[in-house]
Amino acid sequence: KAGVTQTPRYLIKTRGQQVTLSCSPISGHRSVSWYQQTPGQGLQFLFEYFSETQRNKGNFPGRFSGRQFSNSRSEMNVSTLELGDSALYLCASSPGQGAGDTEAFFGQGTRLTVV
């Protein structure tokens, strides 16, 4: 069973640009969550998508957005990049429903550097 796949693995962008990151969840998983990881703030929840709908959202500005497709693949977009957006962006997939749905499977992440 293939794991969670994130592309690209590494990305360098310039301030003011926008970026799109992609995540393919484990087959059969309908929930995709996105997290930002930085040395200073740790792992912070961005948003969760389930069946193409955003179910939950963290405390990030509107420059951070996402979407989910009918095959459960998800993309997140960051517009007007700032230096502080440099981070490891992690995607996690899970079945998405049921009280026992605690195990989220993470991808290796996309390392975004803003210069």
Added chain:
Amino acid sequence: GESVGLHLPTLSVQEGDNSIINCAYSNSASDYFIWYKQESGKGPQFIIDIRSNMDKRQGQRVTVLLNKTVKHLSLQIAATQPGDSAVYFCAEKRIPWSSASKIIFGSGTRLSIRP
């Protein structure tokens, strides 16, 4: 506000000894507490979880203890091996029956193994 996972930042353990990683939390409304392991260059990996109505749960070489009275969570790793070197995060998750869920991560403890 939400707060989970006040960790000691580093822990050094002799190979073969038992490791105990501690975590304090503040939110009594959490449904599940979860431990993740993150190795260098990889995304977090699920280790074990415990439901909030339990005190102890055991897995392979790992035991999680939950003390709700003092809002304390610990992960015990038996016979620590070099492959256990990683950053360990405690996290919480709330799973309302009809709504979304998200994982809130603590700051993490870096476990180093001395040969």
